[in-house]
Amino acid sequence: MATGKILIIDDDDFILLSARMFLEQYFKDITTLNSPELIIEEISSATYDLVLLDMNFQQGETSGKEGIKWLKTIKEISPETQVLLMTAYGEVNLAVEAMKEGATDFIVKPWQNEKLLATVQTALSLSAQQKKIKSLESKTKALSKAADSAFSNMIGKSQAMKGIMNIISKVAITDADILILGENGTGKEVAARAIHRASNRADQVFISVDLGSISENLFESELFGHKKGAFTDAKEDRTGRFEAASGGTIFLDEIGNLSPSLQAKLLTVLQNRKVTKLGTNQAIDIDVRVICATNSNLKEMVKNGDFREDLLYRINTVEVTIPPLKERVADLPLLVNHFLNHYGHKYHKKDLAISDEVIKRLQTHNWPGNIRELQHAIERAVILSDGNELTQADFAFLSHQEIDKAFDDYNLENLEAWAIHNAIKKHQGNISHAAKELGLSRGSMYRRMDKYNIK
Incomplete structure (x- = not known):
């Protein structure tokens, strides 16, 4: 049994019965209506792939105006529904005119069953193709929007x-x-x-x-x-x-x-x-x-x-x-906050902040990888951070910069002062711990602090 939801509308119960009995051999979801007055309620409450619609409902009426009227109504309520018009032989010109109003095709009564089946199958195939195209267009726009985001x-x-x-x-x-x-x-x-x-x-x-x-x-x-x-x-x-x-x-x-x-x-x-x-x-x-x-x-x-x-x-x-980023360092705070918000949301870390001091240090970096390097640096810092505020310690390359700068002048006293200062900072002012890491006694540590005026 083929898929496809079909609605047949005709005021002649014999036509409805004949069409239904024949089409039910091939399609499993068929509904019939014997009055056009029920069309609005039916089309509004259910989605049909195909409607077979008679062109004339009143006794003796042959103008086809009723069919065109209800065709427009169906298309207004459900534009994606295909409509096949059922018409007498002498009304073919009217049916062709109705196709300009949105009908898919027409069937001449009395019909040949093979012709009816082929026309219905073609209309349902067109409906499926149009749905597929619409779905692909929707997916394309969604993917494009996702990529753009x-x-x-x-x-x-x-x-x-x-x-x-x-x-x-x-x-x-x-x-x-x-x-x-x-x-x-x-x-x-x-x-x-x-x-x-x-x-x-x-x-x-x-x-x-x-x-x-x-x-x-x-x-x-x-x-x-x-x-x-x-x-x-x-x-x-x-x-x-x-x-x-x-x-x-x-x-x-x-x-x-x-x-x-x-x-x-x-x-x-x-x-x-x-x-x-x-x-x-x-x-x-x-x-x-x-x-x-x-x-x-x-x-x-x-x-x-x-x-x-x-x-x-x-x-x-x-x-x-x-x-390059090094030529637009004034933009760095805006970029940092943008990436901070983005990755804070991505990794479920709320209320992240970064101090002005750290941003100033970031502005001194050369950024050979430009914004992409900054983006990756912020993402890494957000992932590895323990608190809500990112510190200089979350950006390892800033510390490496200081080491490189100290080594640039090959001055041992500058190196020693740098090491003492950063050891104290690392241990949050605990002199004993800082001295132990440097391999110094507390007395030696204090003497060097006095020498380099480190408080």
């Missing part, structure tokens, strides 16, 4: 970031291709997603592609798609990233890693806004906003012959450079 809005009040945000606000509403430059970890994808969110494509998909992780022999398959049998491992049709992103935005990260041959293939797609799947000769139109990013110096690569100049001109209608 991992990338916060751009955070910063420094002059550098104000300038970046100003540029983004101007270019986002256009469809101009954008090239985002910056060191690793500066937040290039965050900027790309900010552009997408502020664009006219915000409700559509954002697809991120790390070009550096795609091998050369899979490049065309991944980006442009392939047909089943196009190559040895092509066991099914595949939609490429460009086709999947059509209507939305595609973010091509690490574009500087592409070989010259792949650069040529990408340029062709960007110029023509068409992709051709491997194994076919048919070009597919794409409507996609392209944002590229790299930490490479593409202009220098062009001079050296490592990057196509025409591709560079194609992708950098507008160029945005994200500064």
Whole structure:
């Protein structure tokens, strides 16, 4: 027995009985109504995949107006329900007109059972396909939203970031291709997603592609798609990233890693806004906003012959450079608090705080890994912290910085003073414990404290 919930509506009980007895051989969930006045209550209280609807209910009526009226009512209450109209032979033109109002198809009375079954099966198949598409669209939006939530809005009040945000606000509403430059970890994808969110494509998909992780022999398959049998491992049709992103935005990260041959293939797609799947000769139109990013110096690569100049001109209608974290330390407190709140919630640690003194120490760090390094440092500190306030001890690299600084001048007295100071701090002012760890007697400890003016 096939799935599918069917409602049959006709004022002729013989028609209802005939249709029901025949269709019950193939479908297990069938309901009948002999009055259109019951339609609103029935459609409102239950969800039907398919309605078989007579076009005329009053005796002698042949205009089909009633059928069209109730068709509109059904579609208003349940737009996803398929409707098949049942009509006499002479009313076929009316049925065709009704299809413009949303009917799926029509059946001529008296019908042939084989024709009725085929039409019902087709309508139910269409219903299932439309539900699947709707479900996939819903899942795609949910996944896109979930992926987007991992990338916060751009955070910063420094002059550098104000300038970046100003540029983004101007270019986002256009469809101009954008090239985002910056060191690793500066937040290039965050900027790309900010552009997408502020664009006219915000409700559509954002697809991120790390070009550096795609091998050369899979490049065309991944980006442009392939047909089943196009190559040895092509066991099914595949939609490429460009086709999947059509209507939305595609973010091509690490574009500087592409070989010259792949650069040529990408340029062709960007110029023509068409992709051709491997194994076919048919070009597919794409409507996609392209944002590229790299930490490479593409202009220098062009001079050296490592990057196509025409591709560079194609992708950098507008160029945005994200500064490294060390050049925007004024933004660090905002970033720290953002990550502190995020990971505090993630790891169920409420009311976490960090002192201004520690933030100032964090601002002295060089941050070679930029925001990504800061993010990981905060996450680690939150995980390992014992109390509600993060201290310098929760950031091991800050202590290493002090050791490195002490070693930089190779001054033994500075090293000794540093060791004594930090031993006392570690043991919260307990001189006996600090002295024991340093291998000193209490007397020797006090003499050195006096020598270095350590209180």
